[in-house]
């Protein structure tokens with residue numbers, strides 16, 4: 133594992149040369165960076181070896197994920213980027229043989245990308261029992277009508293996994309199913325890429341509004357059992373939150389590292405640099421302590437998932453989701469403050485992360501929902 137982590141560290145330094153065009157939204161040669169990741173043995177660390185991956189436990193993957201998170205391109209280069217990683221894990225575990233052939237294999241080998249369409253503009257994402265999108269049986273097909281948004285990376289995706297109501301008579305948490313929809317199916321429409329904090333983005337780096345209008349797919353595209361949509365979503369989101377948290381720690385650590393370098397080089401008087409000021413040193417120390425606390429918490433949560441499964445680790449997962457997202461905002465904010473006006477430009481990655489990662493406190497469940505899970509558990513035990 134130490135050898136793998138050290139290869140990953142070197143890879144991330146190599147990737148820095150490709151970050152600048154990315155910051156400026158110019159064309160990025162994804163195949164080039166993926167070729168390098170493959171040749172270094174970093175491809176698909178989350179997948180079992182017999183599916184072309186590295187077969188890492190969640191705890192080992194978490195450590196690697198922190199290193200990859202230091203670059204906005206790290207996970208994408210190694211084919212373990214959200215939302216594809218969640219879709220791969222779901223299909224591997226619950227996909228039928230034909231779904232694995234048609235959807236999982238091209239995804240795992242990096243030939244295609246995919247997206248996950250659950251959230252709707254007119255319904256509260258934090259209470260998914262209110263989702264309105266539906267899939268009705270007609271002959272041997274499902275006919276899907278749904279309006280979704282924030283389907284990350286839908287632009288350029290070969291297929292979507294959509295969450296739609298299939299069993300309106302069932303109990304609220306058994307009404308929905310997850311269904312595979314190739315994006316060239318008639319009735320699937322990517323309406324637009326949604327501007328986020330002033331950036332529309334494109335391709336992998338975008339979030340789309342999508343519509344399914346009388347969109348017809350064979351019933352064989354249903355993943356798992358009918359009505360199991362929520363159970364599958366929980367399975368997917370457990371490891372998914374560990375992945376995000378470790379990526380955020382990688383971002384925070386790099387923001388701290390570049391802050392240290394800058395603080396030591398930026399003169400504020402003829403004989404003093406920023407790092408000579410106690411207020412700056414305290415900001416660095418605070419960020420370090422918060423990052424280290426987050427790292428240990430996430431590794432503990434990953435260990436719980438490895439030992440107890442997603443359900444058993446539910447409270448630990450909710451705890452890190454809101455705690456680490458908050459840590460990331462604070463560390464990035466301090467880093468920008470230390471860099472002054474430079475921190476707001478696109479000359480460093482700080483402004484990109486600040487814009488892009490504000491969403492960390494919202495996606496995969498907003499802070500408040502996760503805090504409720506933790507508080508309910510505390511109160512039950514008291």
Ligand SMILES: Cc1cc2nc3c(=O)[nH]c(=O)nc-3n(C[C@H](O)[C@H](O)[C@H](O)COP(=O)(O)OP(=O)(O)OC[C@H]3O[C@@H](n4cnc5c(N)ncnc54)[C@H](O)[C@@H]3O)c2cc1C
Pocket residue numbers: 215248249250251252255256257258259281282283284339491494495496497498499500501504
């Ligand atoms: C960058 C980004 C990427 C995303 N990617 C995807 C994706 O790929 N696929 C997908 O399906 N979705 C995606 N989402 C959507 C995301 O999962 C939802 O935004 C999230 O679940 C919250 O739903 P909502 O936006 O409808 O907020 P709402 O449910 O309307 O909540 C609004 C606010 O109300 C507060 N709130 C909500 N519930 C409670 C409560 N119980 N108690 C107290 N306060 C509460 C919170 O502050 C919350 O932020 C993405 C979102 C973002 C920002």
